[in-house]
Amino acid sequence: MNRVVITGQGTINALGKNVAETLTAMSNSICGIGPLDFPNVDRLSVQIGGQIQGYKAEDWFGRQELSLYDPFTQYAVIAANEAISQSGLDFSDELSINTGVVLGTAGGGLVTQDQNYRSVYEDGKNRVHPFVVPRLMNNAAASHVSMIHGLRGPSFTVASACASSNHAMGQAYHMIRSGMAKVMVTGGSEAMLCFGGMKAWEGLRVMSKDGCRPFCTTRNGMVQGEGAAVFVFEKYEHAKARGANILAEMIGFAMTSDASDIVMPSRTGAANTIRLALRDANVAPEDVGYINAHGTATAANDKTECAAIRDALGPAADKVMVSSTKAMHGHLIGGTGGVELLAVIAAVKDNMIAPTINHLKTDPECNLDVVPNTARHKRVKVAISNAFAFGGMNAVLAIKSI
Numbered sequence: 416m417n418r419v420v421i422t423g424q425g426t427i428n429a430l431g432k433n434v435a436e437t438l439t440a441m442s443n444s445i446c447g448i449g450p451l452d453f454p455n456v457d458r459l460s461v462q463i464g465g466q467i468q469g470y471k472a473e474d475w476f477g478r479q480e481l482s483l484y485d486p487f488t489q490y491a492v493i494a495a496n497e498a499i500s501q502s503g504l505d506f507s508d509e510l511s512i513n514t515g516v517v518l519g520t521a522g523g524g525l526v527t528q529d530q531n532y533r534s535v536y537e538d539g540k541n542r543v544h545p546f547v548v549p550r551l552m553n554n555a556a557a558s559h560v561s562m563i564h565g566l567r568g569p570s571f572t573v574a575s576a577c578a579s580s581n582h583a584m585g586q587a588y589h590m591i592r593s594g595m596a597k598v599m600v601t602g603g604s605e606a607m608l609c610f611g612g613m614k615a616w617e618g619l620r621v622m623s624k625d626g627c628r629p630f631c632t633t634r635n636g637m638v639q640g641e642g643a644a645v646f647v648f649e650k651y652e653h654a655k656a657r658g659a660n661i662l663a664e665m666i667g668f669a670m671t672s673d674a675s676d677i678v679m680p681s682r683t684g685a686a687n688t689i690r691l692a693l694r695d696a697n698v699a700p701e702d703v704g705y706i707n708a709h710g711t712a713t714a715a716n717d718k719t720e721c722a723a724i725r726d727a728l729g730p731a732a733d734k735v736m737v738s739s740t741k742a743m744h745g746h747l748i749g750g751t752g753g754v755e756l757l758a759v760i761a762a763v764k765d766n767m768i769a770p771t772i773n774h775l776k777t778d779p780e781c782n783l784d785v786v787p788n789t790a791r792h793k794r795v796k797v798a799i800s801n802a803f804a805f806g807g808m809n810a811v812l813a814i815k816s817i
Contacts, residue, residue, distance in 0.1 A: 425497025428642030429465035465640025465745025485524035515568030519579030519603035521749030524551030580752030604643035640745025644753030667696025673807025685723035704795035710739020
């Protein structure tokens, strides 16, 4: 089987409009969560989120592009352009055929849906823009990234709620590993911060009105974010032959289904997925130095995930560093695994461990080293990224330094 490495990364999210800004914010414990700004926000009971501040679509795209791009597509294109630029790849005819795109999203063009439902039902209009369907379809972002860069290999979209990005990156990893592709552009994007999107989430009663505090005794729910993170995965031999700057190596992936409850997390399911990811990576629990946790700051998730980590790692759980960066950038739902992989790469590449901010007092049921409030600098060779989604969809990635 082929080895798979990461040669490019790009992002736009509440912490920054590129990777450098995002990692600087993480290392300085910056919180990107604040008051939301969009129409009818005053009708919401939850009025905070990880919104991208100062973002103007017209600064990034032309008029024709904006007629086709929902915000979730805009974010994916911005992130993909940065990742591909960093990779230095030239997609000639041969490489073009052997390069694909797999992106994750949960809501797709939700802003487009929200705007057009409002137009039809509230404003009473009987016609919508002819590009509504191409804007809102979940595969729009992957399709536009492939068209912009001429990528003619396997391209599609994965939708598995909060595990969408990890599932997408896992599929990209397997495609290169198996020889189906030489290069894959992969990650996730989400843009749910609109009135309809937030109102739907309010109904679940899992949202916090005052901030995201993972693993803390005072935690009272998740906070939504928006944005994208996209990576270039590449066959190791191909990257080495062209002298690419390799950021990290993807070494393992596992996915399972709880088959139990549509919203409640499963300790057994999460633990099994972590074990399987480590087995796929051929690493022992004591080799894992850092875990980027799903860490949503809900009462159920955090204690369940911490118990699962202890079940999977055994005594090694006492030494591993675990943090949830959602306290800084919010929960990007289908795009969250992408942004969180930035922190995982930073751990193995730069020895920077992103913190769990807003941490006041550790919950006794979350008694792990959660890297409270301040980033650390410590050598990490192997790290994993957890994603445990509604519907019992579990996906865990493992990477190492190179």
